[in-house]
Amino acid sequence: MAETICPGLPASWINAWLAAVGATVLDSRIRLRWTMGRTPAAVLVAAGVDPVEALAASWPDREMLSELPIAERWRDTPPMPRRIAVEAFQARARAARGHPFSWTLSSTVTDLSLDAKGEVAHAPFDPAGPGTIKWLHHRLLKVHGEVEPSAGRLTQSLLGTAERITDNGLGFDLTRMGSQADGSAMTVDPVVEVLAFFGLALLPVRGTGTDASRHRSSYSPAVQRGWVRARADRRRYRFKWPAWSPALDRAAIDALLDIWKPDEKRRWDRCGVHAGWQTVQFKPRATADATRAFGAERI
Numbered sequence: 001m002a003e004t005i006c007p008g009l010p011a012s013w014i015n016a017w018l019a020a021v022g023a024t025v026l027d028s029r030i031r032l033r034w035t036m037g038r039t040p041a042a043v044l045v046a047a048g049v050d051p052v053e054a055l056a057a058s059w060p061d062r063e064m065l066s067e068l069p070i071a072e073r074w075r076d077t078p079p080m081p082r083r084i085a086v087e088a089f090q091a092r093a094r095a096a097r098g099h100p101f102s103w104t105l106s107s108t109v110t111d112l113s114l115d116a117k118g119e120v121a122h123a124p125f126d127p128a129g130p131g132t133i134k135w136l137h138h139r140l141l142k143v144h145g146e147v148e149p150s151a152g153r154l155t156q157s158l159l160g161t162a163e164r165i166t167d168n169g170l171g172f173d174l175t176r177m178g179s180q181a182d183g184s185a186m187t188v189d190p191v192v193e194v195l196a197f198f199g200l201a202l203l204p205v206r207g208t209g210t211d212a213s214r215h216r217s218s219y220s221p222a223v224q225r226g227w228v229r230a231r232a233d234r235r236r237y238r239f240k241w242p243a244w245s246p247a248l249d250r251a252a253i254d255a256l257l258d259i260w261k262p263d264e265k266r267r268w269d270r271c272g273v274h275a276g277w278q279t280v281q282f283k284p285r286a287t288a289d290a291t292r293a294f295g296a297e298r299i
Contacts (some may be wrong), residue, residue, distance in 0.1 A: 001247070004051045005035065008160025008192075009042035011243040012277055012296050015192055016174040018125075018199030023051075024250040025198040027058035032253065034243035040275050044158075044248040052158065054150045059149035060194075062141070063125060069096035069105040070137045082134040086111050089120045107200040108136060112207025113222040120224030123205035124239065127171045127292035138196050139170055143190040157191035169193040174295040202254050226257065231299065234280075240299065242268070243275040262299060275299075 009016040011034050020042035024030050030051050034040040037158050044051035069092060074081050077095045078088040089111050096102045113121035122128075126136050146165050147153065157163035169188035173196075178184020205224040227237040240262040250254060259271050268274065275298070282293035 001045050001047050004044045004048050004155075004158065006044060006158040006160075008156075008162070008189075010157050011040040011042070011275060012014050012298065013175065014239070014241070014277075014279065014296055015170075015175070015196045017243075017277075018197075019192045019195035019201060020044070020199070021250075021253060021272040022139055022195035022198030022200075023055055024253060026060070026195070026200045026246075027054045028250065029054050031247040031249045033245055033247040034246070036274060037202055040243040042158075043247070050151070052155055054093070054149040056149055058155055059147075059154075060255070062142070062144065065144055068101050068104045068137060069099055070108055070135075072135055072137065074153040082128060083117075084109060084120045086114055086118050086120055103201045104137075104202070106204045108205065108225075110205045110222055120242055121202070121207070123200075123222065123224040124227060124237070124294075125170070125172055125200055125203065125224060126205075129168060129171050132268055135168065136197075139168065140194065143167055143169055143188065143193040146190040147194060154191055157189050162189050162191065164189055167193075170196060172292055177291070177293060179281075202250070202257060219259075228262070237293070238281075239279040241277055242273040244272040245274055246272045267297070 006020065009020045011017050020032050023044055024032050029046045029049060031045040033043045033045060034183060035043060046054050072081060074092065075095060077092045080088050080092055089109060093105055093185040108123050109120045111120045115121070127135050129139055159276070164187035166185045167188050167190070168186045170187065170193050172207065176186045176188045203225040205222055207222055223237060226241060226251055227239045230236040230238050242260050244256060256271055260273055261267065262276055277296045277298055280295040280297050282291060284291055
């Protein structure tokens, strides 16, 4: 088994965790485990092939990404802008059924939760973007265009030595934000952002059976996998994620997320988990500040 330790993908960074999981989604030959210690890092494992070479060979091209079912315009279905009418979503879902990337719909939006206008709810990892770049698919294509999919370029990001670009990325990474004092530009690692998008494949979003129109706007009855109610505010949710020791493929990670119980720490070792984190949400500086970002704190 060939292994690549990735200090540029620490488990304590939510986008890095999603990116490491995304590597197993992009290439079925890749397995993932995490180092031990204070700052666990991703370890990509593959049999008979270098994991980074495998990832480079499986890197998606522009044509494939343009054809994802979450594109604003896709085949003969009605357009899906940021504000999606339930009828448009349902038509898209029917057309995408059986598509290998149908998860791009089920991991970003759901018609199991509607607002008062009959529009579908978005997942926490599908926040609205700034200006005209409001769609997650648009943001994905933007950062993807900044990546040269070579093993050398990917290695820079996996080691944490790659130069960041000025961009908003997928729109939920706290580290993209510069100093709040001088209004520094947003910067991201495009390789991490693209991989993080594919990590969303294991995080479908659903409804809770609650009518959103009966609650204040800050309440979201749409819940994405891994998000649990915060104890301090039952209307709020926090995402919780683990680091594990065994080398797991996509299906095994999927199973682990089912059996891992964040609040039962004494039982973590039974499923190979040795560390866990939960999100800390960025607090806007003003009412008009639409910035969305998630930091992390260790459980």
